[in-house]
Amino acid sequence: MALVEINALSFSYGRAPVLKDLSFSIEQDSTLGIVGESGSGKSTLIRVLCGLMPVQSGIARYDGRDISEWLDREPRGFRRRNQIVFQSPASSLDPRMRVGQSLAEPTKSLERRTPSDEELGQWLTVVGLGPEALQRYPHQLSGGQLQRVAIARALTVNPTMLYADEPTSALDVSIQAQVLNLLIEIRRRLGLTMVIVSHDLAVVGRVCEQVIVMRNGEIVESGPTASVLRYPEHEYTKSLVNAARAVSLGASHDAADAII
Amino acid sequence: MAARRSRSPQLIVGAALVALLVLAGLLSLVWTPYDPAALDVTNKMAPPWTDGHLLGTDQLGRDVVAQLMAGALNSLLVAVLSTAGAVVLGVALGLTAAGGGRFWSDTLTRATDVAIALPGILVALVLATFFGPSNTTAIVAIVVWFVPGAARIVIGPARQVLAREFVEAAMAYGRSRSFVLFRHVLPNLGPLIIVMASMMFAGAILTEAALSYLGLGAQRPTPSWGRLLFESQSVIGQAPSLVVFPGVCIMLAVLGFNLLGDGLRSRLDPRHAREVVV
Numbered sequence: 001m002a003l004v005e006i007n008a009l010s011f012s013y014g015r016a017p018v019l020k021d022l023s024f025s026i027e028q029d030s031t032l033g034i035v036g037e038s039g040s041g042k043s044t045l046i047r048v049l050c051g052l053m054p055v056q057s058g059i060a061r062y063d064g065r066d067i068s069e070w071l072d073r074e075p076r077g078f079r080r081r082n083q084i085v086f087q088s089p090a091s092s093l094d095p096r097m098r099v100g101q102s103l104a105e106p107t108k109s110l111e112r113r114t115p116s117d118e119e120l121g122q123w124l125t126v127v128g129l130g131p132e133a134l135q136r137y138p139h140q141l142s143g144g145q146l147q148r149v150a151i152a153r154a155l156t157v158n159p160t161m162l163y164a165d166e167p168t169s170a171l172d173v174s175i176q177a178q179v180l181n182l183l184i185e186i187r188r189r190l191g192l193t194m195v196i197v198s199h200d201l202a203v204v205g206r207v208c209e210q211v212i213v214m215r216n217g218e219i220v221e222s223g224p225t226a227s228v229l230r231y232p233e234h235e236y237t238k239s240l241v242n243a244a245r246a247v248s249l250g251a252s253h254d255a256a257d258a259i260i
Numbered sequence: 261m262a263a264r265r266s267r268s269p270q271l272i273v274g275a276a277l278v279a280l281l282v283l284a285g286l287l288s289l290v291w292t293p294y295d296p297a298a299l300d301v302t303n304k305m306a307p308p309w310t311d312g313h314l315l316g317t318d319q320l321g322r323d324v325v326a327q328l329m330a331g332a333l334n335s336l337l338v339a340v341l342s343t344a345g346a347v348v349l350g351v352a353l354g355l356t357a358a359g360g361g362r363f364w365s366d367t368l369t370r371a372t373d374v375a376i377a378l379p380g381i382l383v384a385l386v387l388a389t390f391f392g393p394s395n396t397t398a399i400v401a402i403v404v405w406f407v408p409g410a411a412r413i414v415i416g417p418a419r420q421v422l423a424r425e426f427v428e429a430a431m432a433y434g435r436s437r438s439f440v441l442f443r444h445v446l447p448n449l450g451p452l453i454i455v456m457a458s459m460m461f462a463g464a465i466l467t468e469a470a471l472s473y474l475g476l477g478a479q480r481p482t483p484s485w486g487r488l489l490f491e492s493q494s495v496i497g498q499a500p501s502l503v504v505f506p507g508v509c510i511m512l513a514v515l516g517f518n519l520l521g522d523g524l525r526s527r528l529d530p531r532h533a534r535e536v537v538v
Contacts, residue, residue, distance in 0.1 A: 084428075110433055
């Protein structure tokens with residue numbers, strides 16, 4: 001069953017169109033990757049889907065209900081189901097708040113209650129950190145740890161849908177794999193539907209079942225990740241795949257095959 | 261690192277001067293060597309060290325030390341109230357301008373630019389003509405004068421904080437714009453505001469002295485440094501110390517707060533302290 005349905009969705013900043021007449025759907029319990037170069041509109045797209053930016057034209061439905069209408073009538077219900085993780089771990093937590101305070105925020109805001117330290121500690125355990133991190137300030141944690149905290153913060157309200165905007169691109173290569181594994185694991189454990197935006201085909205190839213390739217605000221190709229990456233039809237997709245292969249080939253042929 | 265920074269001479273000298281000023285001002289509440297308003301016509305314009313008058317007396321025989329101490333209290337009073345007013349209003353205005361919608365943001369930013377271009381002293385003169393000279397007039401004038409500058413200082417850094425991802429995350433979990441401004445942006449501007457307040461304090465003391473010199477501030481019997489300066493300028497030939505002492509007091513107070521501000525600035529600077537974002 002489709003959890004998210006988009007029909008003829010467009011978005012523009014002033015007169016500059018960013019999303020042009022997009023239509024697609026996201027199945028429940030699936031993982032969708034959105035790839036494309038900078039400026040392709042992929043980040044804007046997920047911001048519209050998770051309610052950070054308005055639906056300007058077209059139809060966007062979540063669980064059969066119109067997103068704009070849902071946000072107007074019952075914003076907390078919508079936001080509790082849709083959470084997002086951002087790119088930069090250094091800036092996704094308030095430097096003046098302890099990790100525990102940051103983690104408590106979504107529950108305070110969306111469920112109108114203050115979660116206990118035990119509860120928050122459990123979420124930290126889910127993302128592979130210990131409860132002792134609750135007392136830390138962001139500058140006392142590493143990039144990978146911060147990203148884990150950001151993921152935990154999104155999970156505290158038990159969302160159905162988790163959006164991730166370039167969740168690994170600001171991390172060291174060695175940490176990227178750990179965070180990706182974490183995303184795969186929590187998706188399995190918690191039964192989340194996940195949308196990952198990335199410019200990195202390797203990330204999408206590893207985590208996502210479905211992929212959408214975007215360029216200049218349009219979808220140029222979409223389908224199951226394995227077939228799109230192995231047999232790309234559109235020229236743009238081919239160039240992305242070849243570029244990724246060329247980079248990986250620098251390491252080894254096997255690695256390249258493993259990714260794609 | 262921390263030890264080296266805490267030994268910053270600016271901070272120490274600044275804090276010492278400020279402490280001296282505060283101490284003198286507060287002490288004047290309970291004790292001054294003589295009543296600052298008591299006239300001693302037999303001892304007019306006594307030079308320093310005469311009859312127990314440490315810094316002499318003025319042209320009506322009032323003790324200079326007592327008047328300077330009471331003047332310190334007056335300066336502090338005006339500076340505290342006007343700085344507090346200007347910081348609160350300026351920061352509120354700056355946050356609104358940074359966080360409001362496009363229209364408010366543009367309007368307030370331009371309005372601030374215009375207000376900064378107005379000559380503050382003229383605004384103060386107009387206010388004084390309107391309301392009559394008093395400490396209140398001086399405070400209102402200083403607040404009106406300083407608010408646009410405070411707002412201007414806050415707008416840029418507030419916009420920088422608003423552009424960070426934790427703000428977007430807060431929106432994603434349903435926090436309102438005003439919650440974000442007060443609970444996320446304001447604390448992150450803390451160090452900036454502390455430094456700004458300290459610099460403004462120096463400005464407020466100087467401005468209060470200037471206004472009371474022009475006769476727009478506190479009226480007798482409340483002594484104020486600017487007024488002492490004004491009253492003694494006519495006898496500068498006979499008793500130059502009467503001009504020098506209040507002048508030195510004003511200078512030291514302003515220097516103290518400026519040094520304190522500078523010291524705090526280098527101590528709280530983002531390049532030195534990781535927890536600060538602005």
